[in-house]
Amino acid sequence: xxxxxxxxxxxVQAGGSLRLSCAASGAGYSxxxxxxxxxxxxxxREGVAVMDSDGSTRxxxxxxxxxxxxxxxxxxxxxxxxNGLNTGDTAMYYCAAEAVYWRPVARMREGDFRYxxxxxxxxxxx
Numbered sequence: 001x002x003x004x005x006x007x008x009x010x011x012v013q014a015g016g017s018l019r020l021s022c023a024a025s026g027a028g029y030s031x032x033x034x035x036x037x038x039x040x041x042x043x044x045r046e047g048v049a050v051m052d053s054d055g056s057t058r059x060x061x062x063x064x065x066x067x068x069x070x071x072x073x074x075x076x077x078x079x080x081x082x083n084g085l086n087t088g089d090t091a092m093y094y095c096a097a098e099a100v101y102w103r104p105v106a107r108m109r110e111g112d113f114r115y116x117x118x119x120x121x122x123x124x125x126x
Contacts (some may be wrong), residue, residue: 002026002115005122009120014086016124022078022095022117033099035113036080038091038122040106045094047108049080049093062088085124092119 008020020036033053039045049069050058057069066084071077078095096113103112110116 001009002097004097004115004117005078006093006095006117006120009122009124011123011125012085014124014126016085017083018085018122020080020082020093020095020122022080024076024078024095024097033097034071034078035096035099035105035108036078037094037096037108037110039094039119040088040091041097045110047105048093050105050108050111051078052101057107058105082122087124087126090122090124092121094119 003025006020008018010018010019012053021113033050035050036048037045038048048060048063051068051069059067066082068081070079095117096115098114099112100114101112
């Protein structure tokens, strides 16, 4: 079993930055596929960024030039550095682990991952 706890969300002005963290416990963190999703009320949860098991990274097009996904294996923590935030980034952000089906980031679904954190809210004001 894997447990995930997100932190680092908050309220920022457009153009600002935030760094989200996802603390993981349980076996296999360093080799599991992990991802960040986000969700706004009334819409489906959407993929934001993925770190594959070989360490390669993938992003949805709208964040690829602004966000960076990384991890610290010693700390068992996944990160999402978000720069140049805009109001379209406002959402609840979730950490996910152990992919069971591969899709392009923009087409990922909740059911593609086995484990989820509780979410951390990001609010960007103009």
